[in-house]
Amino acid sequence: MITKLPALLLFAAALLAAPARADHGLSLGQPPKYAAGFPSFDYVRADAPKGGTLTLPLPGGFDTLNPFTLKGDHESGMAMLTLDTLMEKSWDEPFAVYGLLAEDVRVAPDGLSVTFRINPRARFHNGDPVLAKDVAASFNTLTADPAAAPMYKFYWGDVARVETPAPRTVVFHFKQRNSELPLILGELPVFSHKSYPKGLASAANTPPIGSGPYRFAKAERGRQSEYRRDPQYWAQNLPVRKGRYNFDTVRFKYYKDDSVRIEGLKGGQYDFMQENVARNWARAYPEAALQKRGLAKHEWTHRNTAGMQGFVMNTRKPPFDNILVRRAMVESFDFETTNSRMFYSAYRRSNSFFTNSELAARGRPEGAELALLNPLKAQLPPQVFAQDAPEPPRIDAAQGVRPNLLKARALLEQAGYRYRNGVLVDKQGRPLAFEFLSPSKTYERVTAKWQRDLAKIGVKMTVRTADSAVFQKRMTAFDFDMTIVVYANSNSPGNEQAMYFGCEAARTEGSRNWAGVCLPAVEALLKKFEHFNSRTELVAAARALDRVMRHQYIVVPNWYADTYRVVYRDTLGFPATMPLYYSPMERALSVGWYRK
Numbered sequence: 182m183i184t185k186l187p188a189l190l191l192f193a194a195a196l197l198a199a200p201a202r203a204d205h206g207l208s209l210g211q212p213p214k215y216a217a218g219f220p221s222f223d224y225v226r227a228d229a230p231k232g233g234t235l236t237l238p239l240p241g242g243f244d245t246l247n248p249f250t251l252k253g254d255h256e257s258g259m260a261m262l263t264l265d266t267l268m269e270k271s272w273d274e275p276f277a278v279y280g281l282l283a284e285d286v287r288v289a290p291d292g293l294s295v296t297f298r299i300n301p302r303a304r305f306h307n308g309d310p311v312l313a314k315d316v317a318a319s320f321n322t323l324t325a326d327p328a329a330a331p332m333y334k335f336y337w338g339d340v341a342r343v344e345t346p347a348p349r350t351v352v353f354h355f356k357q358r359n360s361e362l363p364l365i366l367g368e369l370p371v372f373s374h375k376s377y378p379k380g381l382a383s384a385a386n387t388p389p390i391g392s393g394p395y396r397f398a399k400a401e402r403g404r405q406s407e408y409r410r411d412p413q414y415w416a417q418n419l420p421v422r423k424g425r426y427n428f429d430t431v432r433f434k435y436y437k438d439d440s441v442r443i444e445g446l447k448g449g450q451y452d453f454m455q456e457n458v459a460r461n462w463a464r465a466y467p468e469a470a471l472q473k474r475g476l477a478k479h480e481w482t483h484r485n486t487a488g489m490q491g492f493v494m495n496t497r498k499p500p501f502d503n504i505l506v507r508r509a510m511v512e513s514f515d516f517e518t519t520n521s522r523m524f525y526s527a528y529r530r531s532n533s534f535f536t537n538s539e540l541a542a543r544g545r546p547e548g549a550e551l552a553l554l555n556p557l558k559a560q561l562p563p564q565v566f567a568q569d570a571p572e573p574p575r576i577d578a579a580q581g582v583r584p585n586l587l588k589a590r591a592l593l594e595q596a597g598y599r600y601r602n603g604v605l606v607d608k609q610g611r612p613l614a615f616e617f618l619s620p621s622k623t624y625e626r627v628t629a630k631w632q633r634d635l636a637k638i639g640v641k642m643t644v645r646t647a648d649s650a651v652f653q654k655r656m657t658a659f660d661f662d663m664t665i666v667v668y669a670n671s672n673s674p675g676n677e678q679a680m681y682f683g684c685e686a687a688r689t690e691g692s693r694n695w696a697g698v699c700l701p702a703v704e705a706l707l708k709k710f711e712h713f714n715s716r717t718e719l720v721a722a723a724r725a726l727d728r729v730m731r732h733q734y735i736v737v738p739n740w741y742a743d744t745y746r747v748v749y750r751d752t753l754g755f756p757a758t759m760p761l762y763y764s765p766m767e768r769a770l771s772v773g774w775y776r777k
Contacts, residue, residue, distance in 0.1 A: 204288075205218075205280055205285060207268070207278055207364050208276065208364075211274070211275075215420070220420060220423065221423040222271065222424075222760075224272055224758045224759065225425055225772045226772070226774070229424045229754070229774040230776075230777070233752070234452075234775070235773070236451050237453055237454070237766060238433075238442045238451050240621075240649065241648075241650075242403040242404060242435045245385055248260040249322070249323060249389075253385060254650055256406050256433075258406055259397065261767075262393055262394065262397075263389070265281055265311075265393045266368050266369055267281065267286075267316065268282075268283055269421035269422075272760030275672040275673045275762070277364075278364050280300070281421050282303050282311055282371055285298050286298075291358075292359075292360075293357075295355075295366060296352045297350075297367075298349060298350055299311055299313060299316070299351070300419075301349060302416075304415045305391065307375075311392055312348050313347065313348060313349055313351040314345055315374045316351045318372075318373075319370065319374075320340070322381065323369075328381035328382040329381055331686075335676065335677075335679055336677065336680065337362070340356070341354045353366055360711070362676070370391075373389070373390035376389040393414075394416070394425070395410055395426065404434070405432065406433045407430060407431070408431045410426065410431075427774040427775070428773070439461075439621060439623060446474075446476070447470050452749060452753060453748070454749070455765045455766060456747070458623060460524065462527070463525045466478060474750070475750050476748055476750055478746070479746075482743075482744055482759060483745060483763060485763070486536070486538040487537040488670040489535075489670070490531055490666070490667045490741065492736060492739065494663050495662055495696065496698070497659060500662075506593065506613075507734040509590070511737050512574050512585050512592065513582075513638070514631055514737050515630060516573065516738075517578070519630060529742070530573050531741050532738060534670060535674070536741055540720060540724060540727065542570040542724040543569075543570060544569050545566070545569055546725070548721070549718065552721070553721055553722060554725050554729075557701075560700070562732060564732055570727070570732075571732060574588075590605075593613065598613055605640055612639075615643075616643050616644075617645070617664065618645055619647070642663075674710060674719070678726060680693045680694065681693055682703050683704065687699045700729075703726070706725055706726045706729065707726070709721075709722035709725070709726075751776075753769070753774070754775070
């Protein structure tokens, strides 16, 4: 999601200065782009034809149709296709939402509550009307049920209680003012209160009763799932839904091995696919083979913030509880050679948790950012103030990786390791060794050179490739030394930062605090994302957090691309106007259509 705009007063905050009124939408950072009564989003074709089938590949498999539980491998389409949310996010703005299940929204003058009024036309697939009690039940299930994934509890953690003063009116009361909370509550997936009357644990494989554009049709042994468009979908003529969800049938086919996905595409099994591997993009799709199936390669532009993809180190246990060891890992990774030899120089290096955006820290702290950091000076290393924001090291083409490996070994010696018989050992004689947990064989290739380079300085890295079920189980329990993750961030960061870096998340299995970060200074900075009065304040908070976390060296930064590489069939049509902030599969599903 996301590019930067000039600092403006928050639209949501502006509501606080006036009596509460009903609004068709809310926005952070600027007034909403779309006025009340707008016909449709600019990036859709409002009269797109309905019909046809869209078949998509997905990695892994699934063993549950319940999308909300912590346990199990979830089927990917259920929440996306069968559940409506209170509001719909715009892909043209950093963060703006417009009415879907909620026909209007009111933020209280004191900023301590938000009221949604449910559209009287809204219907669940079983014919029941969508009511406030369903919204309350959905929220309470996701945030209070012990079997629910913990991210929901963190995401809406500032909600004190939910009330239903009228059948179609739901009010969320806040513990404190939180600028983005009215908007992210608009993202609440709503299901019928009849869905899980005995809780999520007693319905581990039960789909929710939703009101979305598709109905679940069938699943086959964790390898395929299918959805059928609801021709009577209640919201199909709303501005936020017009011209969208046009395929009669959406089918997901799951694969275990990447070669199966590639051959499946060339064999005509899929209609659309995103390719994330540069080598595959360069070599795996001969034009002649694609043409036989009516397929072609395309590159879609976007302005999404890249966040941070990287090799995350689990600081909960040795050796990565030592920052010097973590810094050595960052120094030792040869991105430049990896990029040129394996990725056909297709990528740029990630350098921030907000890569490719104005939210990334630069140089030394100053202005509003420095004002946030100064009160925390005693809790932060002096480098935060005395040095530029850390950038990933570069490998000189003439000298190769050797100078960087020497720096890495020097850091490890500072950490107390000594070189003996070709191996680095600690004071007890234990070798410096760790396991890289990989979700795909793709990373065996990426890490092979790094393994050899680390071995040159006496460090042993073993690579364990796990299937999707084992990988997810180990990630949930934080049972890894190092693995690959993506800190997905938007141009309007908020409560999700606590999921990445908060102490409570660090202690909660299944959270996204993979590194185990728990620092007093970070806890203080996370509070700055709860309430702010201007875009300037949000940018300063993001830069301060980014700077502090980069000085912790919890990830070995990877890479990003500023275009999406996609392959799709010539029977698919897409609007001429591209959105700014989107994901390729979501665009294909949501605004594409079948051309007869």
